[in-house]
Amino acid sequence: MPPAASVTDDNFDHALALEACARGDRHALQRIYEQESRYLLGVAMRIVRSRAAAEDVLHDAFVSIWSKAHSFDAARGAARGWIYSIVRHAALNRVRSSARESALDEPTAAAHEASAAMAAWQEEGDALTRQAQLGRLGQCLDGLEPQRRECLLHAYVDGCSHSEIAARVQAPLGTVKAWIQRGLRALRECMQ
Incomplete structure (x- = not known):
């Protein structure tokens, strides 16, 4: 899924968007995607070193954000940081799993x-x-x-x-x- 080309909003409230995702509001997830996807794609690309793999990571990360939004706790950290950590972990998991896959000698x-x-x-x-x-x-x-x-x-x-x-x-x-x-x-x- 390629990143959105929309302009970011400096006043975007990530925590409110995650709370809305936890309630099942799909538009909130779309707003997070529109706000952050191009930056998150960059994070993923720096880790996995391939645009195609980074796009896969981004997709998997947004599935995780959607399914785990209820677990976000504002007392433990910023919502934006939580979102970025989901992407970073997804990218690192991709690198680890591809390191285990190797051609047979x-x-x-x-x-x-x-x-x-x-x-x-x-x-x-x-x-x-x-x-x-x-x-x-x-x-x-x-x-x-x-x-x-x-x-x-x-x-x-x-x-x-x-x-x-x-x-x-x-x-x-x-x-x-x-x-x-x-x-x-x-x-x-x-x-x-």
Whole structure:
């Protein structure tokens, strides 16, 4: 949503506009938007560094202003500052979330492909076919307790950390570490 092109009013009462928003007055939200959007867009752009992302942030921020207007407390600070803090937090959240999104590098992508292939293979193939394809390793893996086998596959096929495995199998971290250690020991013994 591009910012409004209207002229700002130096006597605009942000607190009254927020109170009206809290009562469900959509025109009050529009007046806040007309008064502040171009400045708020600038705040968002300085943080997210992209006009398109800043416009998205501004939209999300105005949704938050509308839904949270009842929580504004004039005793805790100025209404205009409260509005700006909503935009600033929305922009920072956008930056944080985009920092978590990253393209997969080749080894990670290969691990995900291997994991998908292993899952498909386990669902489709019978035990004899798997044993013939994997040989002794397949026999040894099939001989493990299901939890140990699952943890080992997550660790060595999916490339997951111990804490990620614990979250996936919904088991305590110490238990997962023990299952992996015991599973590896059992595999070594089986493969000799």
